Every structure is written in C-alpha cells, then in structure tokens.
Amino acid sequence: MTRVVVSGLGVVSPYGTGAKTFWTGLASGTCAIRPLTAIDTEGFRSRIGAEVPADVLASLGPSRRRARADRLAMAAAREALADADLSPTDRACAGLFVGAVGGGMLEAEAWYWEETRTGRPSPRIGALRAILPSTHAETLSSRLGLCGPKETVVMACASGAASLALGFDLIRSGAAPLALCGGVDALTRVCFMGFNALRLLDLEPCRPFDRDRKGMSIGEGAAFVVLEEAGHCRARGGRAYAELRGAGMTTDAHHVTSPEPSADGMVRAIEEALTAAGRAPGDVGYVNAHGTGTPQNDRVEALALARVFGPGRVLLSSTKSLVGHTMAAAGSLEAVASVLTLQHGLVPPTANLRVTDPEVPFDCVPETARAVELDAVLSNSFGFGGQNVSLVFGR
Amino acid sequence: MRGPAIRAIGLITGWGVGAGAVPPDAVAAAGGRRVLSLERPALDPERFRRSPRECVLGVAAVAAMLEDAEEGPEAIAGEDTGFVFVTAAAYAASNRQHIEPRGSNVYFPYTAPAAISGEVAIEYGIRGPYGILIGGPTAGADAIAHAAEMLEAGTCRRVLVLGVEIFEECADLYDRAGGLDGPLVEAACGLWLEPGEGALTLSRGRGRRGGSGGARRRLGEMLACEPLAALALHRASGRQGPVEIHAAWRGETTSLRWSHAPYRARRRAA
Amino acid sequence: MTQKEILDELKAIIVERLKFDPRRAAEMTLDTTLPKGIEGSLGLDSLDFIELSVAMEERFGIIIDEGQDLADEFRSFDSLSRWILSKTA
Numbered sequence: 001m002t003r004v005v006v007s008g009l010g011v012v013s014p015y016g017t018g019a020k021t022f023w024t025g026l027a028s029g030t031c032a033i034r035p036l037t038a039i040d041t042e043g044f045r046s047r048i049g050a051e052v053p054a055d056v057l058a059s060l061g062p063s064r065r066r067a068r069a070d071r072l073a074m075a076a077a078r079e080a081l082a083d084a085d086l087s088p089t090d091r092a093c094a095g096l097f098v099g100a101v102g103g104g105m106l107e108a109e110a111w112y113w114e115e116t117r118t119g120r121p122s123p124r125i126g127a128l129r130a131i132l133p134s135t136h137a138e139t140l141s142s143r144l145g146l147c148g149p150k151e152t153v154v155m156a157c158a159s160g161a162a163s164l165a166l167g168f169d170l171i172r173s174g175a176a177p178l179a180l181c182g183g184v185d186a187l188t189r190v191c192f193m194g195f196n197a198l199r200l201l202d203l204e205p206c207r208p209f210d211r212d213r214k215g216m217s218i219g220e221g222a223a224f225v226v227l228e229e230a231g232h233c234r235a236r237g238g239r240a241y242a243e244l245r246g247a248g249m250t251t252d253a254h255h256v257t258s259p260e261p262s263a264d265g266m267v268r269a270i271e272e273a274l275t276a277a278g279r280a281p282g283d284v285g286y287v288n289a290h291g292t293g294t295p296q297n298d299r300v301e302a303l304a305l306a307r308v309f310g311p312g313r314v315l316l317s318s319t320k321s322l323v324g325h326t327m328a329a330a331g332s333l334e335a336v337a338s339v340l341t342l343q344h345g346l347v348p349p350t351a352n353l354r355v356t357d358p359e360v361p362f363d364c365v366p367e368t369a370r371a372v373e374l375d376a377v378l379s380n381s382f383g384f385g386g387q388n389v390s391l392v393f394g395r
Numbered sequence: 396m397r398g399p400a401i402r403a404i405g406l407i408t409g410w411g412v413g414a415g416a417v418p419p420d421a422v423a424a425a426g427g428r429r430v431l432s433l434e435r436p437a438l439d440p441e442r443f444r445r446s447p448r449e450c451v452l453g454v455a456a457v458a459a460m461l462e463d464a465e466e467g468p469e470a471i472a473g474e475d476t477g478f479v480f481v482t483a484a485a486y487a488a489s490n491r492q493h494i495e496p497r498g499s500n501v502y503f504p505y506t507a508p509a510a511i512s513g514e515v516a517i518e519y520g521i522r523g524p525y526g527i528l529i530g531g532p533t534a535g536a537d538a539i540a541h542a543a544e545m546l547e548a549g550t551c552r553r554v555l556v557l558g559v560e561i562f563e564e565c566a567d568l569y570d571r572a573g574g575l576d577g578p579l580v581e582a583a584c585g586l587w588l589e590p591g592e593g594a595l596t597l598s599r600g601r602g603r604r605g606g607s608g609g610a611r612r613r614l615g616e617m618l619a620c621e622p623l624a625a626l627a628l629h630r631a632s633g634r635q636g637p638v639e640i641h642a643a644w645r646g647e648t649t650s651l652r653w654s655h656a657p658y659r660a661r662r663r664a665a
Numbered sequence: 666m667t668q669k670e671i672l673d674e675l676k677a678i679i680v681e682r683l684k685f686d687p688r689r690a691a692e693m694t695l696d697t698t699l700p701k702g703i704e705g706s707l708g709l710d711s712l713d714f715i716e717l718s719v720a721m722e723e724r725f726g727i728i729i730d731e732g733q734d735l736a737d738e739f740r741s742f743d744s745l746s747r748w749i750l751s752k753t754a
Contacts, residue, residue: 100529101507105490112491121567132484134530138645149599150647151537152529156509162526166541173396173544190493194503199715199731251478251525253516256504258711265522268474272524272550384504385513387525444684445712504712 002172005240006339006393007233008084008226010076010182013333014050014219014323017059017075019083022223022333023340025322026348027369032323033205033217038068038187039106046201050219050324051187067104069186069222072329073136076222077144077180084226084238086178088145094226095148095176096141097167099159099183100133101328106188107131133328136184148176154328156383157290159183160223161331165247165389167227177232182224185327192218198257206293206325207352208318209302209364216292219324223332225339242339245279245376245394248272252386259300260386266304269388270378274308277376277392281309284392285374286347288338290382291318292325301380302360311361315372318364321351331381331389338379338393347372398653399543400591402553403661405460406627407452408582408617409433412459414631417624421615425578430566431615433581443514447505449485450514453559456583457515460555463661464587471587472520477551480512481528481538481558483618488564511559523551528619531644532611533599535622536651539640540597542588556586558620569616576604580615584623593654600650604643618644622651630658666753668695671725671746678720683713695743703740714739727752 011018014032015025025032032050041047052072060075081091108131114122134152141150149170153162160183167181185191195201195218202215233240250272252265259266274281287309290301305316319334320326326333341347346369353366376394383389409431410416410424418424425431435448436455443451461468490506504510508527515521524545528534535558542554562569562579569575610625611617617624622640629638638653666674676690685707698706700714709717717739718729727749729735738748 132529134483134534147601149537151534153527154508154529155525155527156507166526169544169548190490190503190506194493194506197503197715197719198712249524249526250474251516251522253520253522255517255710256510256513256712268522383509384507385509386516387509387513387527440686441689441708444686502712502716 003230004168004171004227004244005230005233006225006242006244007228007238007240008080009241009336009339010078010080010083010224011333011336012052012072012076013221014052016056018079019336022336026319026337027346029349029351029367029369030322031205031351039189039192044196046196046203048205049187049217052220067107069102069104069184070136070139072186072222073140073184074143076182077140077224080180080224080226081144086226090178091145092147093176094146095167095170095179096137096146096150097153097163097179097181098137098140099153099163099328099332100136100185101154101156101159102185102188102191103133103135104131105190106186109189146180148179155387156385157325157327157330158381158383158387158389159328159331160333161335161379161381161389161391162249163332164225164227164244164335164391165249168244168247171227171229178226178228180224181227182222182332183328184222185220185329187218187220191327200294202293205352206321208291208293208321208350209298209356209360210353211355211357213293213295213298215294216320217324219326221323221326221329221333223329223336225332225335242342242393242395244391246273246277246392248276248390250388252388254386257384258296259382261300263300263304263307265386265388266301266382267307269390270304270308273378273390273392277394279376279392284314284376284378285372286341286377287314287316288334288377288379289316289318290380291320293320297382298357299359301382302362306361314362315347316362316364317348317350319348334379334381335391338377342374342377342393342395345371345373396543396547396595398591398593398595398657399546399588400659401626401657402587402589402659403460403464404627404630405456405458405463405585406624407433407456407459408624409580414627417613417628419613421577421580421613425615428578430562431578431580432563433561445502446514447489449559449561450511452561452583453511453515453557454518456557456559456585457519457555460585460587468519471553471555474522475552476521477523477542477545477554478512478516478521479526479528479538479541479554479556481534481619482508482560483529483531484565485511485559485561488561491564512557515557521555531618532621532642533644533647533649535619536597536640536642536649539622539651543595546588546590553587553589556588556623558623559583560618560620575616576611577615580617582617582620582624584620584627586623586626591657596652598650600648601646602643602648609641668746668750671749672742674724675742675746678717678724682716682720693742695746696741698741699739721749725749725753
C-alpha cells in the first residue's frame with residue numbers, strides 16, 4: 001500500500017506569515033478574532049473576524065495587480081515548497097490541488113458595485129482577473145513551476161481538506177509522486193454579508209463547544225502542504241512531518257446549510273477515513289474538530305464523535321476558536337495544525353470556552369494547550385450542503 | 396485504470412434535449428446569437444421555489460439521465476452512489492444577485508457551486524463519496540476520471556457525474572477575455588457511470604485550443620459540460636471501437652481514452 | 666393594523682421573499698401552518714424562517730430577539746399575526 005507523507009508546510013494566517021508563527025499562536029491559545037479593518041463593517045450585526053494584518057499583507061510583496069487571495073496563496077505555497085526543499089524536477093511532476101471559494105471576489109465586488117452605481121461597466125477589467133477560484137491554481141502552477149495534474153476544488157468549508165484528500169488519491173494512484181495541496185480564502189463582503197444575514201456569526205469571538213455559543217467568526221488565510229509518496233521523499237533525503245494515512249468523503253443529502261441531525265454523514269466520513277488508515281477509533285488520541293461555534297454544527301459533530309469514539313474517549317479542540325473560520329483555507333490550516341500537534345505532542349486549546357455544553361461529552365482542552373503523546377489525529381471539515389471530509393494523520 | 400461503463404446520459408442544452416438536438420455546426424446554427432439559453436425547467440415550483448435556475452437544471456439533467464436509463468430515482472439513492480459535480484461558471488448569476496443590493500442575502504448559500512450539487516443530492520438522496528471541481532472543459536474530463544477512480548477504489552457502486560453551465564451573467568466577460576470559438580451554449584449533463592471492462596487513460600499536457608475542433612464545432616462553448624456532451628454525441632453516432640475525448644482550456648489539454656465504446660446497451664434509441 | 670391586514674402583509678412576504686406562487690398565497694388562511702414537519706404546512710425550514718424574520722422586522726418595525734424561542738409563535742399565520750399585533754400594539 002502506497003504511503004503518503006507530509007513533507008512541507010506553508011501558512012499565512014491571522015497570526016502572520018509562516019507555519020512556525022501559526023503554531024506559536026495556536027500553542028499559546030492566542031485568539032486572533034478582533035474588529036475587522038480590511039472591509040467596511042458599518043451596519044452589520046457582527047463586526048469582528050480574524051484577518052491577516054495589513055502589515056503582514058504588505059510584507060508579501062508588491063500588490064497592485066494581484067488579488068488578496070492570490071497573494072495569500074502564493075506566499076503559503078512558496079513556503080511549503082521551500083520547506084520541502086523540492087528541486088525544479090520534483091516541482092515539474094508535482095500535482096496541484098487548490099481548495100478555494102471566494103477567489104478574487106474582494107476585488108471583483110468593487111467592480112460590480114461601480115457598474116451598478118454608474119450603469120456602465122468599469123474599464124478596470126483587471127479587477128476581475130482572479131474572480132474565478134480556479135485562477136489560483138493557474139497562478140501557482142505557472143509561477144512555481146508545477147506541471148503535474150492541477151485541479152480546483154470548491155466544496156465550501158470542506159475545500160481545504162478535500163484538496164488533501166484528492167492529492168492523497170492522486171499519489172496513491174501512481175499518477176504523480178507528490179502534490180501541493182491546500183486552500184485559500186480572503187475576506188470578502190459577499191461572504192461577510194451572507195453569514196451575517198444568516199445570523200450565523202457571534203457578535204463576540206466564537207466559543208466552539210461552549211454551552212452559550214452563539215455562532216462562528218469569519219477568518220481568512222492560506223495553508224498548503226506537500227504530500228509525497230514516502231519512498232520518493234526518503235530517496236531524495238526529504239523530511240516527513242507526519243503521514244496522511246486515510247481520508248473519507250461523504251455527503252448528507254439533507255439541506256443546503258444545516259447538517260443532517262443524526263450525524264450519519266459525518267459518522268460515515270470519519271469511519272471511512274479510519275478504515276482507509278487501518279486505524280481503530282481507540283488509536284486516535286485527538287480530534288481537530290470542524291468546531292465552528294454554531295449551535296447546530298457543534299452539537300451534531302459532538303454526536304458524530306460520540307457515536308464513533310464513545311463519550312469522553314478522545315480529546316478535541318477547535319482551531320476556529322483561535323483563527324476564525326477561514327472558509328476554503330480552514331481544512332488545510334487545520335491539517336497543518338494536526339500535523340504540528342503530532343510533531344510537538346501538544347494539543348492546541350479551544351479558546352473562549354467557559355462552560356462546555358452538556359451535549360458535548362468531551363474534554364475540549366479549554367484555553368490552555370496540553371502536552372499529550374499521540375499516535376494518530378483526526379481532522380474534520382464539514383461544508384455547507386452536507387459535504388463531509390475527514391483526514392487521519394499519524395506519526 | 397479500468398474504464399467505467401456509461402449506463403445512461405441525460406443531456407439538456409440550449410439547442411434542445413438530447414444529442415439529436417445538437418446541430419452540425421454551432422456557429423452557423425447560432426445565427427449570430429452569443430448565448431443559447433436554457434429555460435428554467437418546470438419542476439415542482441414549491442419544492443424548488445428558492446433554487447436558482449442552475450440548481451433546477453442540475454435536477455432536470457439527472458431526471459433526463461434516469462429516463463435514459465429507464466430507471467426511477469430509487470436506482471441512484473443511497474450511500475453507494477458517488478457524485479462528482481463540475482462547472483466553470485454556473486453560480487455566477489447567483490453571486491451577482493448577492494453583490495448587488497437587490498434580492499436577499501439569506502439566499503447566500505446559493506452563491507456557492509455546492510448549492511447546485513447539494514440540491515441534486517437532496518432531491519435524489521445521494522449520500523456517497525463526493526467531489527466538486529471548478530474549471531473549463533479540462534475540469535469536465537478530470538471529473539470523469541475521478542469517477543472512474545472512485546469506482547476502481549470500490550468506494551461506491553455507481554457514480555453520477557454532473558455538469559451544469561449557465562451564462563446569463565458572464566457572457567460579456569467571456570467575450571472580453573476572448574479565446575472562445577463559438578456561441579456560449581448553456582447546458583446540463585448527467586452521466587451515470589458504473590464498473591465496466593477495458594481501460595481508461597487520462598493524459599494531460601499543455602497546448603492551445605485548436606480552433607473549433609471536434610465536438611466543440613457542433614456543441615458550441617459548453618465549458619465544463621463539453622466532454623460530457625461530447626460523449627452523448629459519440630454515443631448517438633453509433634461508432635464502435637476506442638473513444639477519445641479531448642479537452643483544452645487556458646493552456647492545458649486533457650485527453651480521455653477508452654479502449655472500447657463504454658456505453659451500456661439501451662432498449663431504445665436516443 | 667388588524668389581524669387580517671397583518672395576514673395580507675405576511676402573504677405578500679411569502680410571495681416576494683420566500684418565492685411562493687401568488688395563487689398559492691391567495692389560498693392561505695390564518696389556519697395555515699408554517700414549519701416543515703407539520704402535515705399540510707407550508708414546509709418552511711430554517712433558512713425560510715430567517716428570511717421571514719428579517720422581512721417582518723422591516724415590514725412591521727419590530728425587533729425579533731434571536732435568543733427567544735418563538736417556535737409556538739411561528740407555528741401558523743394565526744399565532745404569528747397575533748404575536749405581531751402584540752409587538753406593535
């Protein structure tokens with residue numbers, strides 16, 4: 001059976017640039033959710049989120065023509081490839097899977113609003129250059145010399161995780177020895193307006209698994225990992241952070257936003273991932289939860305975990321409590337968090353957790369990171385429309 | 396990889412229903428029209444009252460596919476049916492509605508391509524492994540290859556591959572971007588794939604679009620639906636032997652090759 | 666406003682914002698039930714109720730407290746219109 005390892009990591013997060021900075025933020029339990037400045041939030045119910053600070057964005061290089069999401073993706077992808085120390089020959093045969101949703105919508109929105117106000121299309125058509133989420137893959141492949149199979153996955157909140165699942169399948173099929181996989185999403189007014197209108201955002205920083213949780217907090221970021229066939233990595237002297245052992249993908253077929261209340265779809269995704277990994281539930285010590293902080297998701301996810309693992313049989317925590325819900329980037333940011341959790345033997349905490357919901361019968365590691373020896377970690381991502389992706393990482 | 400069999404195809408396009416409606420030459424048949432549009436299908440208006448046109452087209456394409464298979468919806472319901480959805484721009488109009496200050500932001504979930512596949516999965520009870528790919532004709536070919544991989548891995552017993560394209564919002568933008576060889580033709584196409592015999596290979600390369608080549612000369616520009624619709628045309632031709640479907644988009648090319656015609660015998664002609 | 670006037674406004678919201686057919690709305694009465702899961706109801710789900718709430722706030726100038734459990738009030742046009750009357754009195 002082909003084994004797939006994680007040989008490179010790259011992150012731009014609300015903490016700043018770099019996987020190290022990301023881990024420092026998570027491990028310290030620092031909540032990056034605060035009043036937003038990158039978009040105008042006047043008149044909205046919730047006005048907070050976790051944005052990449054302006055000085056960090058400025059440090060990513062010249063910006064005039066490139067969409068915000070493109071710049072985040074490029075920086076994270078560059079770091080992952082450099083971290084894996086890939087040669088140009090390796091890059092040339094690497095696959096590329098990009099999870100994305102908003103694309104360059106932040107820049108495109110302004111174009112559309114101007115057209116609506118004036119009744120005429122704006123000549124600044126360049127604002128639409130990156131509007132399609134598939135343009136990230138085109139930009140990354142051409143700028144970074146990635147010439148293998150290339151796909152864009154748009155599966156809402158599960159996009160980032162799905163990109164890893166598809167890269168995993170590609171390598172196991174033998175079509176390529178390695179792949180750059182990850183997700184990106186920048187803040188957009190459409191997304192912020194939409195989640196506000198759906199009343200899914202907490203007015204305060206989100207409190208996943210808390211009894212009094214009121215909703216999620218939006219974030220932005222990018223995270224990419226290099227997945228590589230283990231023998232290929234060893235042969236070139238590469239370093240393996242962890243192994244991606246299994247992936248499960250299912251659909252609820254229930255509702256365009258709400259999860260299926262019995263948790264059947266989530267349970268099947270988790271069980272498929274474990275089966276593919278050749279692992280039993282008892283082998284998993286920690287779950288990096290989808291954990292958005294909405295009343296529904298956290299309740300149904302807890303039910304799924306109780307059904308698979310048994311109440312109290314596994315630790316869990318929510319990265320979204322620290323860096324917000326970064327949409328298409330979430331699954332890949334949380335994959336990086338899961339890998340670093342294994343590497344450091346330290347479970348990042350759930351921030352803002354005061355009283356655990358009685359319907360969540362688990363230790364959610366409130367406020368302070370915890371040292372734990374782990375063999376396997378499960379990472380969950382459950383997207384709008386009932387799209388469920390679970391990944392199992394091992395040492 | 397093992398070549399999947401194609402059990403059924405449901406094709407709805409701006410030309411009409413089925414491969415028989417597709418003209419011999421799209422540019423000539425369009426008569427100067429830039430976009431060949433599809434009417435919103437007359438499905439249950441209350442069940443689909445919230446759903447934008449692209450969602451209802453997806454549901455209708457699968458209904459056409461089931462009719463082609465002479466099966467009811469129960470034949471594809473359940474956990475052992477996988478689903479791959481592919482589109483380039485079907486969700487563009489819904490996004491525009493939410494950017495502009497009209498309509499309601501509560502219909503925000505429908506701005507995502509997942510809403511199209513979500514409505515189809517809900518309508519037909521499809522609960523198996525799932526994927527959504529975004530891109531042009533090459534993404535359509537990738538979607539078929541993914542479905543073949545899912546069948547070969549044994550994660551499901553059948554796979555629905557669905558493509559939907561509508562162009563009410565973005566025709567101007569595609570015009571300005573250039574690179575199109577014919578009219579934009581709205582389409583929705585469902586393929587029912589199951590384990591078959593023979594081999595399927597997918598090869599990728601780089602290259603430019605070769606003018607109005609192959610199926611595109613007849614179909615017009617259907618973007619992600621192009622490879623799926625091309626299969627419908629090929630089946631209708633009755634040609635035997637290996638099947639090759641070529642796709643090209645923004646400097647990338649993809650070729651799908653079946654070692655022999657993958658279509659299951661049907662009791663009646665298309 | 667009278668309860669009948671409120672019902673007419675609610676029916677207009679059902680058509681304009683929830684996209685029901687006007688002919689269907691014309692048949693609705695105070696006894697018409699709303700939530701999914703009740704036989705013969707309009708089958709409104711969570712997305713619909715958010716949209717209905719937003720429209721009611723705009724149309725009637727009321728504030729709906731999200732923390733409050735209003736399941737009983739939203740059960741039928743009768744219960745909903747009585748509740749709106751009480752908020753606008």
